[in-house]
Amino acid sequence: xxxxxxxxxxxxxxxxxxxxxxxxxxxxxxxxxxxxxxxxxxxxxxxxxxxxxxxxxxxxxxxxxxxxxxxxxxxxxxxxxxxxxxxxxxxxxxxxxxxxxxxxxxxxxxxxxxxxxxxxxxxxxxxxxxxxxxxxxxxxxxxxxxxxxxx
Numbered sequence: 001x002x003x004x005x006x007x008x009x010x011x012x013x014x015x016x017x018x019x020x021x022x023x024x025x026x027x028x029x030x031x032x033x034x035x036x037x038x039x040x041x042x043x044x045x046x047x048x049x050x051x052x053x054x055x056x057x058x059x060x061x062x063x064x065x066x067x068x069x070x071x072x073x074x075x076x077x078x079x080x081x082x083x084x085x086x087x088x089x090x091x092x093x094x095x096x097x098x099x100x101x102x103x104x105x106x107x108x109x110x111x112x113x114x115x116x117x118x119x120x121x122x123x124x125x126x127x128x129x130x131x132x133x134x135x136x137x138x139x140x141x142x143x144x145x146x147x148x149x150x151x
């Protein structure tokens with residue numbers, strides 16, 4: 001395992017997660033605006049707010065480590081691909097397809113978190129923060145998987 005241990009590499013990885021959370025916040029917001037089911041709308045809005053909170057936590061962590069936060073959403077394909085298909089999903093007017101896209105976005109986010117946790121030498125407080133956020137994303141992913149079966 002190649003452990004990234006320089007301060008710059010750690011900050012870069014945290015900024016990637018920050019961008020991922022901005023992407024998810026926006027993606028869930030778009031999903032909420034485009035579903036018909038009011039319960040799904042509420043769920044997506046809650047997920048959007050949570051990802052906004054995660055972004056704020058990561059922003060604070062980056063600053064506490066002496067870094068500068070990238071507060072935009074990504075244009076890079078590897079970070080944005082989880083949400084890029086949502087617009088085409090909305091065109092189909094299909095709540096199930098929207099849930100599936102959110103599920104896919106969460107799956108990609110989990111992969112990003114796992115990568116950072118496994119490949120980056122993090123201080124304990126940062127590791128705990130990421131583990132807590134990852135657990136919440138994992139729970140959301142499982143919820144989306146269950147919903148995709150019944151919507």
